[in-house]
Amino acid sequence: MNMSSGPGFFESSHRRLQITTLAGGLLAVVVIMLGAWTRLVDAGLGCPDWPGCYGFLSVPSGEDQIRLAEARFPDSPVDAAKGWPEMIHRYAAGTLGLVIFGIATAAWMSRSEQTPVKLPAFTAGFVVLQAAFGAWTVTLSLWPQVVAAHLLGGFTTLSLLFLLLLRLGRQYAPGRSLPPENRAALLRLRPWLYAGLVVVVLQIALGAWTAANYAAVACPDLPTCQGEWWPETNFQEGFNVSQSVGPNYLGGKLGNDARVTIHLSHRVGAIMVTVVLGALFLAFIKLTRGHRLSRAAWVGLGILAAQVGLGILNVLLHIPVAIAVAHNAFGAFLLLAVINLIYRVHQVSPAKQPARINS
Numbered sequence: 001m002n003m004s005s006g007p008g009f010f011e012s013s014h015r016r017l018q019i020t021t022l023a024g025g026l027l028a029v030v031v032i033m034l035g036a037w038t039r040l041v042d043a044g045l046g047c048p049d050w051p052g053c054y055g056f057l058s059v060p061s062g063e064d065q066i067r068l069a070e071a072r073f074p075d076s077p078v079d080a081a082k083g084w085p086e087m088i089h090r091y092a093a094g095t096l097g098l099v100i101f102g103i104a105t106a107a108w109m110s111r112s113e114q115t116p117v118k119l120p121a122f123t124a125g126f127v128v129l130q131a132a133f134g135a136w137t138v139t140l141s142l143w144p145q146v147v148a149a150h151l152l153g154g155f156t157t158l159s160l161l162f163l164l165l166l167r168l169g170r171q172y173a174p175g176r177s178l179p180p181e182n183r184a185a186l187l188r189l190r191p192w193l194y195a196g197l198v199v200v201v202l203q204i205a206l207g208a209w210t211a212a213n214y215a216a217v218a219c220p221d222l223p224t225c226q227g228e229w230w231p232e233t234n235f236q237e238g239f240n241v242s243q244s245v246g247p248n249y250l251g252g253k254l255g256n257d258a259r260v261t262i263h264l265s266h267r268v269g270a271i272m273v274t275v276v277l278g279a280l281f282l283a284f285i286k287l288t289r290g291h292r293l294s295r296a297a298w299v300g301l302g303i304l305a306a307q308v309g310l311g312i313l314n315v316l317l318h319i320p321v322a323i324a325v326a327h328n329a330f331g332a333f334l335l336l337a338v339i340n341l342i343y344r345v346h347q348v349s350p351a352k353q354p355a356r357i358n359s
Helices: 007-040 062-072 080-109 118-139 144-168 180-212 256-287 293-316 321-346
Strands: none
Touching (some): 144 321, 180 321
């Protein structure tokens, strides 16, 4: 008898896949934070080529390497302080890609009723597209459309890994101990959770567009912007997605009014997210009071409060690197909190209706 195909083999493989997926998710958070760090220190073009750096596997060092590097790219002098953040981000992203391909391979090899196969395969395919956006970010000189798409791709990769981790987790019926009316109310809440997900994704997209166009510093005061409640804006320029390919977009090309427009839009979006998700988390807590499901909503509420605080500190302290990086990370955590609630509600089965007695 081949013991490698017995139940114990599948259980151990499933456990290893869980651990690897968790490690991949944590690494995805690190990659997102490193990407934010790279942008904040203006190192997006620290290496003018991809996937290497001036044709080397690391940032050129030594007189001979630097001379050769600058001969290859005469318009891009070597700056190690810019090159290393970019290469560290690439090393981490490359490692994440290998981990994701390992997860997809392991899922296929240990496939069973408890092991998803399609989701890991889709995630592996998506990370190839994400790598392409990473390359285009450099080769198209930080073209805002590609930069924003690349940022969204990082959040998507993390979300896919988190969803896979939930799928691999222990299955249980979380709604059985809830009163029937509460279970029914939770199911009615599901469309609103999807609406909350849409609001969060749109806000993340606004944040990506803000970062890609260097609009985070457009309003240095709070709650006003440049001393006015609503200064001059230019929505046509601020949200022009047909900017030409070719210029070097490091530092941004938009005028002040356009950047103010983007920044104010992101502030309005933050208010909407706070109201919508705050109401959803509180409703979820009320319906699951005393049940372990309520912990997911409490965690989400805590992340929301922290994210609002980080956003305020970003403005008041003029975008310090540590606070801005944390703001990106908590944006990702907030997205995962909503995905987690949606997944948990999907596990709640409808309350059984009492049988009707025919008269």
